[in-house]
Amino acid sequence: QVQLVESGGGLVQAGGSLRLSCAASGSIGSIKTMGWYRQAPGKEREVVATINTIGITNYVNYVNSVKGRFTISRDNAENTVWLQMNSLKVDDTAVYYCYANAPLPYWGQGTQVTVSS
Helix, strand or coil, X not given: CEEEXXXXXXEEECXXXXXXXXXXXXXXXXXXXXXXXXECCCCCCEEEXXXXXXXXXXXXXXXXXXXXXXXXEEECCCCEEXXXXXXXXXXXXXXXXXXXXXXXXXXXXXXXEEEEC
16 A cells, blocks of 8 residues: 655646645655646546655656646655646646555545646
């Protein structure tokens, strides 16, 4: 079992920044990929960014809509993953969920990000 706890959501104006954090606990040694998904009202949950650590190398992927604006990072020693979100847009408004593949999928409770115009 893996537990994920997110923090850092909130209300921000367009063009602003937020940093989301996700702390993992439990069977953390089994975690492979971690990442962030989001779900906007009336839309399906979509992947935002993932990070997979193999040895000392982090392999990251981003959905096209956030490339150049969002940065995912991970500290395996602290069992934490972050999502730095810059140049936020109204379309980024959603509930953001932390994700871990261990190898079963685990989800956090979600944190609301609201971007106002």
